[in-house]
Amino acid sequence: MIGTLRVWAGALCAGVVMLVGCSDKAPEQVLYFYNWSEYMPQSVLDDFRKETGIRVVYxxxxxxxxxxxRLRLLDSSNAYDLAVPSTYYVxxxxxxxxxxPIDRSRLTHFEQLDPHLVDQAYDPGSQYSVPYLWGTTGMAVNTAVIDAGSVDGWADLWRPELKGRVLLTNDVREVFHLGLRVLGYSGNSTDEAEIAAxxxxxxxxxPSVRAFNSDAPRMPFLEGEADIGVIWNGELVMAQEDMPALQYLYPKEGAVVWVDSFVIPKNARNADAAHQFIDFALRPEIAARISEEIGYATPNLVARDLLPDAVRNNPASYPTDADLEQAEFQTxxxxxxxxxxxxxxxxxxGK
Structure with missing residues (x-):
């Protein structure tokens, strides 16, 4: 009887080994990434998976x-691992x-970031965020319809002949920025009387607003629905490929300056994969590719040197000090x- 049990136990063990052998492949790693629309080249996600085996659910x-x-509502069972909030939301x-907190010891290219864009008031010590892209919110002008020389600031959006041809982003702070600045107030005002004004x-x-669009603000211009309005600089750069007449303007009242940063939500399911992706995106050659394809400025100084002159010297993407003289960081x-x-x-x- 004992011998029979030994034979049965040996066969069972062999079966277990066989089963383990058939399923020894590690479970697929997944990174749940929450980002702005059209804000990461698919090729970067594909290359990250090829290198690491980590699939990105975008x-x-x-x-x-x-x-x-959305992030406030999610728990650890359905949370995102990586997100990209703008300056003041960090x-x-x-x-x-x-x-x-982000483990900076795992980011091999962090020291290549522009020192003007790290350790900011919205995240002292850059403990919880890593700059991804930065840019401005200014004005787009279709110079095939509107004389560019006749426009120099936000106040021009109120010109009566532009009724029904103005685009605004679907962003409360950006839209109120232009209203506040036209009135001479800070776009970061906390005074209710100023906000009400x-x-x-x-x-x-x-009556002049054609649409509020933050999915792809360039599209109403490309589709002939808008001729002037609020736009992110990278969106305009992308639009210029098909519409060279569309020009970017830094309003005299002051543009918005912002930094979009990688953050890891507190209840992330795969913080390890998030760190890997951040480090991957910070590589100079990857950061340069993102900047060139998306149209926004990279914070990686080494990556900037890899960009073609036409990209690096485009003031829409890389503004001069004069362009930013009246600009404000959102706080x-x-x-x-x-x-x-x-x-x-x-x-x-409409009330």
Whole structure:
């Protein structure tokens, strides 16, 4: 009986070994990446998978508000591993405990980043964010229809002959920035009276507004629906490939300057893969490819030197000091954001 048991046990062990041998392939690693629309070349995601074996599940949003609201709702069973909030939302999410620290020892190219874009007030010590791309929000002008010399600032959007031809982004802070700056206030105002005044000013612009678009702001210009309006510099650079007459303007009242950064949500399922992807994207040759294809400026100084002269010297992507003289970085406005959002909803509702 004992011998029979030994034979049965040996056969069972052999079967277990066979089963293990048949399934010794490690489970596929997945990185859940939440990013802006059209903000990462597919070729970069493909090359990352080829090198690491990590598959990227890529989901997009069209505003910081949408990104923030979704990340707050998710738990560790369905969380994202990587996201790309803009400047002031890094500060907000950090303060609310929605982010985990980034292990800089795992980022071999961090020291190549422009020192002007790290260790900023929105993330002192760059503990929770790593710059991905930076840029500006300014004006697009279709010079085939509008004399470029006749336009120099946000206030021109109110010209009566432009009724129905103006594009705004679907972004509360950017739209209120232009309203505030036209009135002589800071785009980072926390004064409710100033925000209310900007709302009243923006209400008078509504008859001229063709659309609010943050999915692909260049498309209303390419489709002939808009001739002037608010746009991100990289979107304009992409649009110029098909529409050379579209020009980028730094408004005299001041453009918006922002940095979009990689962050790892606190409840990320695969923080290890997130670190690997950040380090991959920071490689000079990868960062240069992203900048050239997407149209926004790379924060990697070594990568800039790899760019073609036509890209590196394009003021739409890489502004001069004079271009940014009146520009403002977006900052966290704290509880005043609720005031902005209240007036934003009224504005969008046409009230």
């Amino acid at each position: 989901t997009t949003y069209d505003s910081n508000e949408a990104m923030y609201a 500060s907000k999410m950090r303060a609310e405990g929605l982010l985990q 900007a709302y009243q000013k923006l209400k008078t612009l509504l 966290d406005v704290g509880e005043a954001l609720l005031v902005y959002e209240r007036y934003w909803e009224l504005l969008k509702a």
